[in-house]
Structures are given as C-alpha cells and as structure tokens.
Amino acid sequence: MGGTSQRNINLKLKVWRQKGANQQGHFEEYDAKGISTDASFLEMLDVVNQRLIKEGRDPISFDHDCREGICGSCSMVINGNPHGSERSTATCQLHMRKFNDGETVVIEPFRAKAFPVIKDLSVDRSALDQIIASGGYISVNTGNAPDANGLPVAKVDADQAFNAATCIGCGACVAACVNGSAMLFVGAKVAHLGLLPQGQPERNERVLAMMDKMQELGFGNCSNTGACAVSCPKDISFENIARMNREYAKASIKKRS
Amino acid sequence: MAILDGKVPPGPVAEKWTNHKFNMKLVNPANKRKFTLIVVGTGLAGASASATLAELGYNVKTFCIHESPRRAHSIAAQGGINAAKNYQNDGDSVHRLFYDTVKGGDFRARESNVHRLAEISPNIIDQCVAQGVPFAREYGGTLTNRSFGGAQVSRTFYARGQTGQQLLIGAYQAMMRQVHAGAVQLYTRREMLELVVVDGAARGIVVRNLSTGEVESHAADAVILATGGYGNVFYLSTNAKQSNATAVWRAHKKGAYFGNPCFTQIHPTCIPVSGDYQSKLTLMSESLRNDGRVWVPKNKDDKRSPEQIPDAERDYYLERVYPSFGNLAPRDVSSRQAKFRVDEGRGVGPSGQAVYLDFRDAIKRLGESVVSERYGNLFEMYEKITGENPYQLPMRIYPAVHYTMGGLWVDYNLMSNLPGLHVLGEANFSDHGANRLGASALMQGLADGYFVIPYTIGHYLASTALPKVTTDHDAFKAARADVDARTQRFMAIKGSRTVDDIHRELGQIMWEYVGMSRQETGLKTALEKIPKLREEFWQNIRVSGDATGTINEELEKAGRVADFLDLGELMARDALHRNESCGGHFREEYQTPDNEAQRDDEKFCYVAGWEWKGEGKPQELHKEPLTFENVKLATRSYK
Ligand SMILES: Cc1cc2nc3c(=O)[nH]c(=O)nc-3n(C[C@H](O)[C@H](O)[C@H](O)COP(=O)(O)OP(=O)(O)OC[C@H]3O[C@@H](n4cnc5c(N)ncnc54)[C@H](O)[C@@H]3O)c2cc1C
Numbered sequence: 001m002g003g004t005s006q007r008n009i010n011l012k013l014k015v016w017r018q019k020g021a022n023q024q025g026h027f028e029e030y031d032a033k034g035i036s037t038d039a040s041f042l043e044m045l046d047v048v049n050q051r052l053i054k055e056g057r058d059p060i061s062f063d064h065d066c067r068e069g070i071c072g073s074c075s076m077v078i079n080g081n082p083h084g085s086e087r088s089t090a091t092c093q094l095h096m097r098k099f100n101d102g103e104t105v106v107i108e109p110f111r112a113k114a115f116p117v118i119k120d121l122s123v124d125r126s127a128l129d130q131i132i133a134s135g136g137y138i139s140v141n142t143g144n145a146p147d148a149n150g151l152p153v154a155k156v157d158a159d160q161a162f163n164a165a166t167c168i169g170c171g172a173c174v175a176a177c178v179n180g181s182a183m184l185f186v187g188a189k190v191a192h193l194g195l196l197p198q199g200q201p202e203r204n205e206r207v208l209a210m211m212d213k214m215q216e217l218g219f220g221n222c223s224n225t226g227a228c229a230v231s232c233p234k235d236i237s238f239e240n241i242a243r244m245n246r247e248y249a250k251a252s253i254k255k256r257s
Numbered sequence: 258m259a260i261l262d263g264k265v266p267p268g269p270v271a272e273k274w275t276n277h278k279f280n281m282k283l284v285n286p287a288n289k290r291k292f293t294l295i296v297v298g299t300g301l302a303g304a305s306a307s308a309t310l311a312e313l314g315y316n317v318k319t320f321c322i323h324e325s326p327r328r329a330h331s332i333a334a335q336g337g338i339n340a341a342k343n344y345q346n347d348g349d350s351v352h353r354l355f356y357d358t359v360k361g362g363d364f365r366a367r368e369s370n371v372h373r374l375a376e377i378s379p380n381i382i383d384q385c386v387a388q389g390v391p392f393a394r395e396y397g398g399t400l401t402n403r404s405f406g407g408a409q410v411s412r413t414f415y416a417r418g419q420t421g422q423q424l425l426i427g428a429y430q431a432m433m434r435q436v437h438a439g440a441v442q443l444y445t446r447r448e449m450l451e452l453v454v455v456d457g458a459a460r461g462i463v464v465r466n467l468s469t470g471e472v473e474s475h476a477a478d479a480v481i482l483a484t485g486g487y488g489n490v491f492y493l494s495t496n497a498k499q500s501n502a503t504a505v506w507r508a509h510k511k512g513a514y515f516g517n518p519c520f521t522q523i524h525p526t527c528i529p530v531s532g533d534y535q536s537k538l539t540l541m542s543e544s545l546r547n548d549g550r551v552w553v554p555k556n557k558d559d560k561r562s563p564e565q566i567p568d569a570e571r572d573y574y575l576e577r578v579y580p581s582f583g584n585l586a587p588r589d590v591s592s593r594q595a596k597f598r599v600d601e602g603r604g605v606g607p608s609g610q611a612v613y614l615d616f617r618d619a620i621k622r623l624g625e626s627v628v629s630e631r632y633g634n635l636f637e638m639y640e641k642i643t644g645e646n647p648y649q650l651p652m653r654i655y656p657a658v659h660y661t662m663g664g665l666w667v668d669y670n671l672m673s674n675l676p677g678l679h680v681l682g683e684a685n686f687s688d689h690g691a692n693r694l695g696a697s698a699l700m701q702g703l704a705d706g707y708f709v710i711p712y713t714i715g716h717y718l719a720s721t722a723l724p725k726v727t728t729d730h731d732a733f734k735a736a737r738a739d740v741d742a743r744t745q746r747f748m749a750i751k752g753s754r755t756v757d758d759i760h761r762e763l764g765q766i767m768w769e770y771v772g773m774s775r776q777e778t779g780l781k782t783a784l785e786k787i788p789k790l791r792e793e794f795w796q797n798i799r800v801s802g803d804a805t806g807t808i809n810e811e812l813e814k815a816g817r818v819a820d821f822l823d824l825g826e827l828m829a830r831d832a833l834h835r836n837e838s839c840g841g842h843f844r845e846e847y848q849t850p851d852n853e854a855q856r857d858d859e860k861f862c863y864v865a866g867w868e869w870k871g872e873g874k875p876q877e878l879h880k881e882p883l884t885f886e887n888v889k890l891a892t893r894s895y896k
C-alpha cells in the first residue's frame with residue numbers, strides 16, 4: 001500500500017528492561033515477526049508491545065509523542081547509536097525498510113549520569129530544562145516588544161540562528177558523548193540567541209549561567225570527539241561548541257575585569 | 258434548554274476589546290501574589306499563559322503530561338502563524354483577517370472573539386520576535402510571509418516548516434525564566450484526572466504522577482485548561498500520540514458545557530495510511546499548496562506512473578472548480594474535493610486512496626534550491642516515511658483528521674459556564690466556527706495565553722469572593738477517591754483486548770460515520786455501535802503492569818480511551834442534531850447542486866453547548882445564538 005517495494009521481515013530484539021530508577025536492569029529477547037518494511041521503528045515496537053500485553057506481560061516503556069522527529073521525546077540507543085545509525089533521523093522517523101530480515105537489533109535507553117532511567121527505555125531528561133531555566137532565554141515580558149520589523153536582522157544571521165534553534169532537546173548528543181556532556185545542546189542555545197540582535201544584552205550572563213548549570217547537574221566536559229553532532233537528528237553543527245567556548249572565554253574575562 | 262450568554266461587551270465590534278479592557282476590574286500588583294492559579298498544559302496556550310501570569314506577579318502552578326514542557330503537541334505545527342501586519346502592502350488589515358476568519362469558519366464563530374483575535378495578532382509577532390523566534394526573513398532583514406488557504410493576501414509568518422517548534426520554544430523559554438524566578442512551579446509528567454469544584458467554582462485539580470503512579474491534589478483560586486484538541490478520538494490523526502481529551506472531558510463531567518463537539522477539521526494534505534500497524538498520520542503542511550498543484554488522472558483506474566501522464570490527461574481539479582482560490586481553497590473544501598475524486602475511482606497510489614500534490618512546475622519555475630529552501634524539511638519527512646523522493650515524483654496525499662474546532666464552551670472572557678474554569682487554545686471552542694483557517698490555531702493559542710487571559714482572569718479574581726480552600730476539603734477527597742476507584746476498575750478487568758485495539762475500532766467507527774461526510778443513518782449507526790464498544794471496553798480490556806511505583810502507559814491510555822468513547826458518542830449526537838452543512842461538518846442531505854455545504858441560518862445559527870447529565874444519560878443541549886452585524890451572513894464562495 002505504501003512504498004511500492006513493501007515486504008515483511010522478522011527481527012530478533014534485545015531490549016533493556018529495568019523496572020525502576022533504583023533497580024537492576026537486564027536485556028530480554030523478543031521476536032518481532034511479520035513486520036512491514038513500511039512501518040516505523042516505533043510501530044514495530046507497538047506490535048511487540050501489543051503481543052506482550054495480550055500475554056499478560058509488561059510492555060516495553062519508551063517515550064514518544066509526535067512520531068515526526070520534532071518533539072524530542074523518543075530516545076533509544078539502537079545497535080549502539082542514539083537514534084540508530086541513520087544520519088539526521090530521530091528514532092521515530094526510522095523506518096523498517098532500513099533493516100534486514102533476520103537481523104538482531106539491540107535497544108537500550110539513552111545512558112548518561114545526568115539522565116537517570118525511569119523505566120526500561122524512558123529516561124529523565126529534566127536536567128536539560130534546568131539548563132534552559134538558568135539563562136536560555138531573552139528576558140522580555142509580554143507586552144514590551146517593539147514592532148517586529150523595527151530591528152532588521154540579516155538573513156544569514158536569521159538563518160544561522162534558526163539552524164541552531166532547530167535543536168529538539170532530545171539529549172542524543174549527551175548519550176553519544178563519552179563524557180556525558182551537554183555542550184552541543186548548550187552551544188546550540190547560546191548560538192541561537194547570541195546570533196540575534198535581541199539576544200545581545202544578556203549574551204555574557206547567558207553563557208556563564210548555562211555552562212555553570214550544566215556542570216552543576218553532572219554533565220561532563222567536551223573532549224572534541226564530535227560524536228554528539230554525528231548522533232544529532234537535527235544536524236546541529238559541532239561548530240556551535242567552538243563558538244560557545246569563545247563566548248565563554250570572552251564573558252569570563254569581562255566578568256573578572 | 259437554556260440560552261447561553263457569551264457575555265459579549267457592548268459597542269461597535271472594533272471597540273469592544275479596548276473598552277472591555279478598560280472596564281474590567283484590576284488586581285493591584287501587591288495583591289497578585291496572594292492568588293494561586295493552576296495552568297494545565299504547556300503548549301502554546303499554556304506556556305504563554307504561565308509565563309505572562311507569572312510576569313504579572315501571580316503564583317502559577319503549571320502541569321503537563323510530558324517529561325518536558327517543550328514537548329507539547331504545539332511543537333509539531335509546521336506551516337505558520339497568521340497576523341494582520343500588512344508588511345506585504347497587499348491590502349491586509351485587521352478587518353480583512355477578521356472577515357476571512359468569520360467567513361472561513363462558515364459563520365459559526367462569535368464575531369466579537371474573532372475581531373479581538375485579529376486585533377491582537379500583530380502584537381503576537383512583535384512578542385515572538387523580541388523573544389528570539391527566528392522567523393524567515395528577506396535579504397533586507399525584514400520579515401517575509403507566505404499565503405495559506407482561504408486568504409488572498411500573504412499574512413503567514415513562518416520559520417521554515419517548523420513554526421510551531423520555534424514559537425513554542427519562545428513561550429517555553431519565557432516560562433522557564435519564570436520557573437527560575439520561582440514564580441512558576443512546574444509539575445511535569447502529571448496527568449490531570451479530575452477538576453475539583455467547591456461551592457460551584459473551579460478550585461483545583463487532582464493529578465496522577467505518571468512516573469510513580471502517585472495521586473496528588475492541588476488547590477488554587479482559578480483553573481486554566483490549555484490541554485489541546487481531541488482529534489485522537491479518531492485513533493488515526495495528525496495529532497501527537499499523547500494528545501487527549503481527558504482534562505476537558507473530566508471538566509465536562511463536573512459541569513462545563515461542551516461546545517460544538519462535531520466540528521472537526523479534516524486536513525486535505527496528509528501522507529496516506531500504509532498499513533494496519535499505522536499509529537498516526539503525518540501532515541504535509543498546507544503551505545505546500547502555495548507551490549504544489551493538486552491533481553488526479555482524468556481517466557479512472559489510470560495505472561501509469563504519474564510522470565507518464567501528460568498534462569492533457571490530468572485533472573487539476575481545485576484549479577478547475579475554484580479558479581480564484583485554486584490550490585489554496587480552504588481545508589474543508591479541499592478535503593471533500595479529494596474524497597469526491599477518490600469516490601469517483603480516480604484516486605492514485607497502491608490503495609487508490611490518495612491524490613497527487615505535484616511540485617514539477619514549481620521546480621521548473623523556481624529551481625530545486627528555492628523549493629528546498631521553502632519546504633526542505635517537509636520533503637525530507639515525506640521521503641523518510643514513504644521512501645519516495647518528492648523532487649522527482651509527486652507526493653501522494655489524502656485527507657486526515659487534524660484539528661478540533663469544538664471544545665469546552667467559553668464566554669468572551671474565555672471562562673466556561675463553571676466559574677473560575679478558564680479554557681485556552683485548541684481546548685476551547687471559541688474562534689474558528691465550523692472550520693479553522695490554516696495558521697490560525699497558533700495565532701489563537703498565543704493570543705489567548707499572552708494577551709487575553711492575563712486581563713480577563715484579573716477581572717474574575719477581582720470581582721469574585723474566593724474564600725480560602727485547601728486540599729483537605731471534602732471535594733478534593735471525593736475527587737481523589739474517584740481517581741482511585743477508576744484506576745482499580747481498569748486494573749481489575751483483566752480481559753483479552755488491548756486498549757489500542759478498542760481505540761482503533763472506535764476510530765474506524767468515527768471515520769466511517771462521523772468523518773469527512775456524514776448522514777443521518779450513518780450517525781445513527783455510530784450511536785448504536787459506540788455504546789456497544791464502550792461495554793466491550795469496560796468488560797474486556799487488559800491493563801497489564803502495576804498501578805503504582807512506575808510508569809504504566811496502558812493505564813494512562815485506558816483512562817483516555819474511556820473518555821474518547823464518551824466524547825465520540827457526543828460528537829455523533831451533535832452531528833446528528835445539526836441538520837445543516839457548515840464548514841467541516843458536511844451532512845450529505847444538505848448540499849447545494851454543486852456539492853457545496855448548505856447552511857441553515859434560520860435554524861442553526863448558534864453554538865451548541867452540551868451539558869453532562871450523568872453516566873448513561875444523554876447530554877442536554879443549550880444554545881448560544883450567534884449574530885452577524887459586521888460580516889453579512891452569506892454563502893461562502895471560493896470560486
Ligand atoms: C501536525 C500539525 C501541524 C500543525 N500546523 C499548524 C500550523 O502551521 N499553524 C497553525 O496555526 N496551527 C497548526 N496546527 C494546529 C496547532 O498546532 C494546535 O492547534 C495548537 O498547537 C494547540 O496548542 P495548545 O496549546 O492548545 O495545545 P497543545 O500544544 O496540544 O498542548 C497541550 C498541553 O496539555 C498537556 N495536557 C494534555 N492533557 C493533559 C492532562 N490531562 N493533564 C495535564 N496536562 C495535559 C500536554 O502535556 C500539553 O502540554 C497543527 C497541528 C498539527 C497536528
């Protein structure tokens with residue numbers, strides 16, 4: 001019905017099961033049978049879960065909502081890669097036509113010190129919200145805005161700001177990083193707001209506050225492996241980290257002087 | 258039946274809001290911090306309201322089911338947001354946006370609300386730009402616009418195909434700033450399961466912590482629901498999987514009237530269903546119709562690949578039937594036209610349930626890079642899902658459930674008939690009548706949250722005696738007991754069908770009989786089938802896992818589907834009672850000779866507000882008559 005070359009395939013799944021934050025987890029194996037290659041990865045898990053429920057077993061917990069790659073809910077490590085090995089693709093956008101009949105697929109949660117597991121594949125990423133709360137905004141109360149065209153913004157700046165703002169806050173960058181760092185996430189926000197004229201007044205305070213918060217919450221530092229950008233479903237550029245380091249250095253000097 | 262009073266302020270429509278703002282009572286700055294307000298939902302409406310109310314000095318408690326407030330369904334809006342800025346100098350104005358919206362809604366919206374929305378729209382764009390929303394710009398640095406259906410001017414602001422994401426991040430960041438300041442207390446992964454009413458007024462909520470299963474009570478001086486739409490009654494829709502009607506439905510059961518439940522929007526351009534594992538449908542933004550041309554083959558059962566079909570054998574039916582609006586005819590009209598073509602046997606693709614949306618000519622005219630600049634992310638999304646490249650082959654699209662114009666009934670102040678209960682965004686029924694124009698939902702959500710509720714709630718608080726209420730009150734205890742009893746009931750059924758299974762079946766009934774086109778016998782069939790399915794649900798579902806201690810998604814879904822079953826029935830009843838066609842509500846018995854919707858203004862020029870009368874009893878209908886003093890009641894024409 002969908003793509004013209006639709007087939008059905010069978011897979012073996014090895015899925016991380018963990019009842020709660022403070023409990024031991026382990027892998028369990030499941031068969032995923034007769035999966036249409038037009039189905040999405042999450043639809044494949046739905047099929048498995050429906051069977052588990054009918055057998056009276058606990059279905060596999062995973063976060064998901066939009067299933068269009070924009071809300072940042074889905075968060076799985078598939079065969080060792082956050083969101084799987086397909087570039088620029090969130091788990092929910094991964095389709096089964098990318099898998100082979102008979103393949104074994106290993107599915108784990110995003111793992112990082114700052115992301116405790118809630119259950120199975122669901123992790124708590126509220127630390128990212130705390131980083132935003134520490135300074136990832138422009139302080140303008142409702143009703144205080146001048147006319148939107150009052151301040152022209154060069155198209156290149158607006159486009160670059162957009163490219164950074166497209167981050168969906170999924171945390172794949174953190175899960176991909178050997179140090180569990182959120183530098184790409186923070187760098188993207190610092191770039192988004194710092195590239196716009198509206199973001200200038202708080203530019204220094206913002207980068208200092210967000211970096212401090214990141215460290216306080218147990219995220220690691222950056223050792224330039226670039227794994228974060230490779231895993232990013234929205235292609236947030238690794239350059240954002242270099243830009244942030246420059247901003248941070250400038251802001252620190254300013255603060256001291 | 259009672260007559261509902263929309264509490265529309267007096268005076269000429271263009272002065273109502275200004276005068277009303279002056280006439281409303283104010284809460285003085287020092288007193289604001291004495292009031293606690295509950296906001297349920299962190300989509301555009303809830304996040305903007307939370308931020309603004311906190312900025313004003315109120316204590317705000319904000320709740321959402323998501324693990325982060327930024328994940329609300331608003332994040333997925335693609336195409337854009339309307340505003341009467343007239344930056345393009347193409348003849349737009351507040352009056353024109355007002356006129357287009359009233360007409361687009363097929364004369365079933367309140368004129369005064371729509372005018373206020375149009376008046377506020379320019380301020381929304383200013384606010385968002387000041388927050389750092391990176392809207393698309395011209396090389397000169399000014400903002401650019403595109404066109405959406407039902408309008409002949411370019412008034413839609415956009416951020417590539419991710420407008421909802423950028424607007425929501427703006428509102429979310431504004432709200433997180435208030436979280437940091439301690440003015441907003443944020444409760445994530447909490448699902449509101451009961452509204453608590455004390456002495457006739459909304460005074461709190463009972464929520465379930467979705468990570469631990471614990472039940473919590475929260476008291477306040479007023480409650481604001483911004484919990485989104487109920488399109489997921491149909492199981493398959495473009496809504497996010499967690500979108501649900503539970504908060505509004507539980508409020509309905511506590512006395513809030515449900516307005517125009519049958520007004521649902523079927524969006525013309527979505528990726529067609531591909532199999533029975535399908536979990537949701539993906540929208541292809543209406544903005545694509547700026548440059549894409551919709552067609553089907555002239556001959557039935559033409560099995561040739563689209564690029565082999567010469568122009569002379571293609572029927573660009575929207576351009577043919579609606580020469581002045583062409584591919585930008587409004588959504589309800591375009592969806593029905595697609596259905597007609599498929600019903601004629603001229604549908605395309607393996608299922609025959611699709612039409613083409615073709616960019617061949619746009620790519621020839623503008624080049625691939627311009628097309629990719631405008632729609633790149635949508636083209637990628639299409640290719641990921643279908644495995645086909647829309648730069649080479651036309652997209653296959655078909656209508657799908659997208660938006661619900663109906664919702665809890667509210668007056669001009671966005672307050673329901675239950676004092677203290679305010680409803681914002683898609684959750685209310687307010688501004689779109691029987692059909693919403695593209696790019697107007699984001700506008701309404703932000704208008705409600707940033708610019709309407711901050712004024713009207715102050716008036717409520719300042720003019721109402723609100724004795725202190727704590728969660729020890731009996732009403733809270735009773736609401737908690739209801740929550741616990743319901744949970745136990747779900748867990749105890751231990752039947753053989755999954756909740757999804759029942760939900761899918763409900764969706765099929767709704768799509769078949771209460772979908773794009775409706776008729777009396779079909780609606781009556783739905784009214785027989787839904788109660789039977791509900792019985793099956795309550796006797797035969799299986800919720801596995803534990804009710805407390807950890808996540809139980811099946812239990813969450815069971816509560817939501819129980820509510821969808823009730824709401825689906827009310828939608829069918831509302832559709833059956835409305836013996837006319839208007840906007841998205843198309844009754845086959847009421848159409849013009851050329852298949853357009855035929856309204857009956859004599860009998861149905863009103864908002865239907867349904868009152869809950871208890872389990873197993875039909876709701877009672879109340880009416881709010883609508884008057885049109887500024888836009889003349891006329892047959893909608895897009896020819
Ligand atoms: C794919 C798609 C594209 C769209 N594109 C556009 C567009 O381009 N332009 C446009 O104008 N409109 C568009 N729309 C419509 C628009 O996105 C929505 O109408 C709008 O975003 C709704 O916002 P909201 O704030 O009312 O609700 P939502 O964004 O749905 O937010 C609901 C909130 O309520 C919370 N919630 C729900 N139930 C409960 C509960 N029981 N307890 C606690 N919290 C709860 C959720 O966690 C969430 O935070 C689109 C819609 C879809 C589906």
Ligand code: FES
Binds near residue numbers: 090
């Ligand atoms: S479910 Fe929303 S990004 Fe994957």
